[in-house]
Amino acid sequence: MSEQKRKIHPHKFTLWVAIGSILMMFAGLTSAYIVKRSQASWLMIEIPVMFWYSTATILASSVTVQLALKALKKREMINYKRLLVVTAVLGVLFIVLQVAGFRQFAAQDIRLVGAGSNASYSFLLAISGLHGIHVLGGVVALAVIAIRALNSSTRSYSSVPLEIAATYWHFVDALWIYLFIFFTWMK
Amino acid sequence: MSSETISHGHAAEASVHSHDSHEAHGHDHHHEESFLTKYIFSTDHKMIGKQFLITGIIWAIIGGLFSVLFRLQLGYPDASFPILEDLFGKWAAGGRISNEFYYALVTMHGTILVFFVLTAGLSGTFANILIPLQIGARDMASGFMNMLSYWFFFLASVVMFASLFIQTGPASGGWTIYPPLSALGQASEGSKLGMDFWLISMALFIVSSLLGGLNYISTILNLRTKGMSMTRMPLTMWAIFFTAVLGVLSFPVLLSGAVLLLFDRNLGTSFYLSEIVVKGEILPNEGGSAILFQHLFWFLGHPEVYIILLPAMGMVSEILSVNSRKPIFGYLAMVGSLFAICILAFLVWAHHMFVTGLNPFLGAFFVLLTLLIAVPSAIKVFNWLTTLWKGNIRFTPGMLFSIGFVSLFISGGLTGIFLGNSTLDIHLHDTYFVVAHFHIVMGVASFFGMFAGVYHWFPKMYGRYLNNTMAYIHFWVTLVGSYLIFWPMHYSGLAGMPRRYTDWSNWQSFNQFQDMNRFISTVAMVVFAVQILFVFNFFYSIFKGRQVKSENPWGANTLEWTTPINPGHGNWPSDIPEVHRWAYDYGKDGREFIPQTEPIGADESKH
Amino acid sequence: MSGYFIFIILVLAFVLIFQISKASEYVSVLKGEEKSFKQSNRINAFMFILFMVLGLFGAWWCNELLYDRTLLAQPAASDHGEKIDFMLWLTIIVTGVVFLMTQILLFWFAFKYQHSEKRTVYFFPHNNKLELLWTVVPAIFLTILVGFGLFYWFKITGDAPKDAQIVEITGKQFNWMMRYPGKDNVLGRKNYRLTDASNGNALGVDWEDGASHDDIEASEMHLVVGKPVQLVINAQDVIHDVGLVHFRLKMDAVPGIPTTLWFTPKYTTAQMKEITGNKEFVYEISCDQMCGSGHYSMRGVIVVETQEEYDAWMASKKPQYVTVQEAAAPAAPKADSTAAVATATMSKPLAQLK
Structure with a gap:
């Protein structure tokens, strides 16, 4: 069994390939954004303040998921469950803050979609929206793990599921940081 | 990545264990499977x-x-x-x-x-x-x-x-x-x-x-x-x-x-x-770019062509070697050319867009990369030819389709050299020349690869053979028919005839091919009927085909032929065999074939 | 009725083939697998050679039948077209040689090395020299083709000569509209929001731009033989493509993104009638990009003529601005039939004018 230890778990490997795949999607979108930016009728977008809060939230959630993993490995089950739930809640909070951010646009009378909308803002919505869906996927994964953990009948100490979920969680976090810097930078 | 995925992947879990530890427990394929979980x-x-x-x-x-x-x-x-x-x-x-x-x-x-x-x-x-x-x-x-x-x-x-x-x-x-x-x-x-x-x-x-x-x-x-x-x-x-x-x-x-x-x-x-006015209606949209979509589409669309073609190439390489009773020529070159095609596939998408008003310098870059793909393709063709050379060829249905694949790949690949060159693409873009090109090289050729694979691995899938006579009819009619359909289309393309026209009769420049079109349509119907024959053969043979008697009906080296004739869930009833050599030791040291599972002999020649 | 008849025949043919196939399988089992394998192997090997011979003959015959109907049989009608034709022939020759060589080898090998008990195969897993050979040789030929190709590509896509005549062509579902810049050789500004076909402004020209006042609109394109022309290509609704087969050129028409294309016509329509021996000959503009249900009918006509003929045609045309103005003036006589103008509703563009 020692040989297996050295090898990366196939599911983890699969996740890394999936991350590459998701990255391609966002690379496609951001390069489309860059191409469009060089064209006429492009508006400089103002990142709403709310996005700073959401960024902080998702960063914090990355820390908590890592702590949860640590707790699991130390068999601190109560702590582990608590941190898991906190992470999922932070994920949901992130989405809420993102939505709030987009509502700020509406307050400024900037149209994201529909007649009179500008592609620069539509891009922001489309790209962050797709990212949000990926965060939601992560929340679902964490929720499933959390439910399993809270349900005492299936007691499992395997850290692999959480390790995979945590890697994914860090990935969506990093992806958002990239997008956030991208949007701010591209001004 | 949901945890669902992980907890359900028992099979993989089991395979990791058994393959790493080589324990004899194999897989628990004893438990009864219901119709729902089996089919x-x-x-x-x-x-x-x-x-x-x-x-x-x-x-x-x-x-x-x-x-x-x-x-x-x-x-x-x-x-x-x-x-x-x-x-x-x-x-x-x-x-x-x-x-x-x-x-x-x-x-x-x-x-x-x-x-x-x-x-x-x-x-x-x-x-x-x-x-x-x-x-x-x-x-x-x-x-x-x-x-x-x-x-x-x-x-x-x-x-x-x-x-x-x-x-x-x-x-x-x-x-x-x-x-x-x-x-x-x-x-x-x-x-x-x-x-x-x-x-x-x-x-x-x-x-x-x-x-x-x-x-x-x-x-x-x-x-x-x-x-x-x-x-x-x-x-x-x-x-x-x-x-x-x-x-x-x-x-x-x-x-x-x-x-x-x-x-x-x-x-x-x-x-x-x-800035769109459609049917008199003025739309409010401004600032978008229709060309942007084409970039995103063809960034997939071109690799997609190779997604279709590469598996066919791989299967054809395997089947050609097995049935020539000879190793595939230049294994590493074959892998290298697959790799080169894979990389280049991502760098050529804009050759679909030479006439969209693309920047000519960008266009030149894509011409260069596009025609570069011809080099690994040429390597593959010549390697396939050399594999046949001095072989001892058995014309199984899979082999027939593999040879057909090579022929079609050559024919369709060469017309790609026309279209990849932007100067000629200006003339030939979106004409029937393009239709002929991609139907031969990625449509029919890939179908040939697929048929080759089905005929070759059908015994593994269902433990029975497909009917040979129907397979021969299927092959020859399809091969001849494909050329009859698509060869003349090049000519209409060279007359500049645009694709996606329902009717050319109002055109002075394109109405001279009516007889040819009628001929093509007739052949297309015959070819379609023969495909139905194949489908019939396929379903009939699943239940009534000639039974496979030996585990390794084609005398092949690869591992799938070391499994039972009808492998269960888990594939090998006992340990997974260990591999000692590459898959292409055919005709080595006077032996017809040496399976991958056979250890290298003490006095075996090197290559 | 005949449809059902054909259907029944087809089904019968199917049953027949199926029965024969099944029977032949039984026969092969009776004869012994080995013997029937040898027999079918010989037949298939022979079929490959037969296919090759008949195929080559068929290719020649197909060429006999169809060559004269292609553009290969007539000279290109533009200077760029001549370059493209040269490239085409060069590529046909290079690829033709490779085609013949590889296909003949393929089928010949298939026949020659068909299964025989006597043969021991030649264990030949790789040979670096050979592999290098067929990496380098194709690369050299491709370099030549790329070299020529790019040389012409830059010529064709390069800037149009300064004295080039400018013609604007706009595609919409499903016809082409032309606009000439008039005496000032400047096309008037456009704004798609002003498009109003029922009031004589199908192209969305901004009449406030003085340069538009002498612009002439037409449904046919007239060009002067031997004089470079630059097409400015637009689309109103979806992507179209200006296909000029006789000139060997094409260029997409993209809404919101104008494209250009230039060439020099070499023969007048009348000359082409003689060259092709076709009295009905016309230069046609085809739409080469799928644009909707009427895509196949999106035909335009180009008349290439001498300078005199062209001047006479031009003189017969009235600038669209003038047509619109006349139609708008209530006292003016009805506008000529070339502009489909509804006089009653002319007030709107005029309001925009003021």
């Missing part, structure tokens, strides 16, 4: 492969039938077929195919064959069936994801099939769905609800092929049996590996393009739309 929600890679194959066959019949219908229009533009009105109602009023119907047929023919048949049906089938069997694994890395992959494909199929019955018809803007045509319901009937169905179906399809592709990659990289180093893998595995890499990296980009198109269609955004 429907199966996690066995072989069953999933068969599901892909049979779904693909059904789609191929539908897609092929569509081509027969629009060939009727092209071959007999003045005739009327009352039966069509009985079948299709308003779409064929008066027994004549309406323009909307024609364009819907063409679009669906392309979509179905490119994605549902030659992507899912071809690489979905053979990646699933062959990967664990040829690398020596009990199953895929995640059987559950694999099952999901099929069911997403099934859902995509259902949505696409449903779109055929929409009041305003399915998508009809060509399989490339260029906006603004595909974005504006006002511009075309097919761009109404049918287009949304198309996009939703494609999104599901993309999810399916991503789930599949992720699995193929991680299985090939992680679950190879002991001794199966990457350079000992059969070429089928290399080809499928590169195919999966291409798919995993290019499909997401199409998804992003499709999402933006959905936004434009339903939320009034202006990603692709700008």
Whole structure:
């Protein structure tokens, strides 16, 4: 069994390939954004303040998921469950803050979609929206793990599921940081 | 990545254990499987492969039938077929195919064959069936994801099939769905609800092929049996590996393009739309770029061509070698050329866009890279030829189709040299020359690869043979028919005849090919009938075919032929065999073949 | 009725083939697998040679039948077209040689090395020299083709000569509209929001731009032989493509993104009638990009003529601005039939004018 230890778990490997795949999607979108930016009728977008809060939230959630993993490995089950739930809640909070951010646009009378909308803002919505869906996927994964953990009948100490979920969680976090810097930078 | 995936992947779990520890427990295939878990929600890679194959066959019949219908229009533009009105109602009023119907047929023919048949049906089938069997694994890395992959494909199929019955018809803007045509319901009937169905179906399809592709990659990289180093893998595995890499990296980009198109269609955004007056209506959209979509589309679209072609190349390499009783010539060059094609596939997409007003300097760059692909392609062709040279060839049906593949790949590949050169593309772009080119090289050739694979691995799939006589008829009629259909099309292309025209009779420049079109249509119908013969042979032989008596009917070296004739879930009843050599020791030291499982002999010659 | 008849025949043929196939399988089992394998192997090997011979003959015959109907049989009608034709022939020759060589080898090998008990195969897994050979040789030929190709590509896509005549062509579902810049050789500004076909402004020209006042609109394109022309290509609704087969050129028409294309016509329409021996000959503009249900009917006509003929045609045309003005003035006589103008509703563009 020692040989297996050295090898990366196939599911983890699969996740890394999936991350590459998701990255391609966002690379496609951001390069489309860059191409469009060089064209006429492009508006400089103002990142709403709310996005700073959401960024902080998702960063914090990355820390908590890592702590949860640590707790699991130390068999601190109560702590582990608590941190898991906190992470999922932070994920949901992130989405809420993102939505709030987009509502700020509406307050400024900037149209994201529909007649009179500008592609620069539509891009922001489309790209962050797709990212949000990926965060939601992560929340679902964490929720499933959390439910399993809270349900005492299936007691499992395997850290692999959480390790995979945590890697994914860090990935969506990093992806958002990239997008956030991208949007701010591209001004 | 849900934890669901992990907890359900028992099969993979088991395979990791047994292959690493080489314990004798094998797999628990003793427990009874219900009909539902065995045939429907199966996690066995072989069953999933068969599901892909049979779904693909059904789609191929539908897609092929569509081509027969629009060939009727092209071959007999003045005739009327009352039966069509009985079948299709308003779409064929008066027994004549309406323009909307024609364009819907063409679009669906392309979509179905490119994605549902030659992507899912071809690489979905053979990646699933062959990967664990040829690398020596009990199953895929995640059987559950694999099952999901099929069911997403099934859902995509259902949505696409449903779109055929929409009041305003399915998508009809060509399989490339260029906006603004595909974005504006006002511009075309097919761009109404049918287009949304198309996009939703494609999104599901993309999810399916991503789930599949992720699995193929991680299985090939992680679950190879002991001794199966990457350079000992059969070429089928290399080809499928590169195919999966291409798919995993290019499909997401199409998804992003499709999402933006959905936004434009339903939320009034202006990603692709700008300054449009359609049927007198002035649209508010400004600042979009229709060309942007083409970049996103072809960034997938071109690798897609190789997603279709590479598995066929891999299978043909394997089958040519097995039936020439001779090693594949230049194994490493074959792998290298697959790799080169895989890399270049990502760098040539804009050669579909030479006449969109592309920057000429950018165009020059893409010409160079495009024609560079001819080099690895040439290496492959000459290596295949050398594999046949001084061999001892058995013309099994799989071998016939493999030789046919090489012939078609040469014919279609050479016309690619015309189209990849931007200067000539100005003249030949979107003419019948293009139609002839890609049908031969990626359509028919890939089909030949697929047929070769089906004939060759049918004994492994069902423990029976396909009927040889029907196979010979199938091969010869299809080969001759394909050339008869597509060879003359080059000439109409050289006359500048544009594609996607329902009728040329009003044109001074293009109306001189009526007799040729009638001939092509007739041949197309004959070829289609012969494909039906194949389908019949296929289903008949599953139940009534001649039974396979030996584990290794073709005398092949690869691992799948060391499994029982009808392998169970887990493939090998006892230990997974260990691999000691590459897959192509045919005719070495006077021995006809030396299986991969045989240790290197003390006095064996080196090569 | 005949449809059903054909259907029945087809089904019968199917059953027949199926029965024969099944029977032959039984026969092969009786004869012994080995013997029937040898027999079918010989037949298939022979078929490959037969296919090759008949195929080559068929290719020649196909060429006999169809060559004269292609553009290969007539000279290119533009200077760029001549370059493209040269490239085409060069590529045909290079690929033709490779085609013949590889296909003949393929089928010859298949025949020659068909299974025989006596043969022992030659174990030949790789040979670096050979592999290098067929990496380098194709690369050299491709370099030549790329070299020529790019040389011409830059010529064709390069800037149009300064004295080039400018013609604007706009595609919409499903016809082409032309606009000439008039005496000032400047096309008037456009704004798609002003498009109003029923009031004589199908192209969305901004009449406030003085340069537009002498612009002439037409449904046919007239060009002067031997004089370079630059097409400014637009689309109103979806992507179209200006396909000029006789000039061997094409360029997409993209809404919102104008494209250009230039060339010099070499023969007048009348000359082409003689060259092709076709009295009905016309230069046609085809739409080469799928644009909707009427895609196949989106035909335009180009008349290439001498300078005198062209001047005479031009003189017969009235600037669109003038037509619109006349139609708008209530006292003015009805506008000539070339502009489909509804006089009653002319007030709107005029309001925009003021």
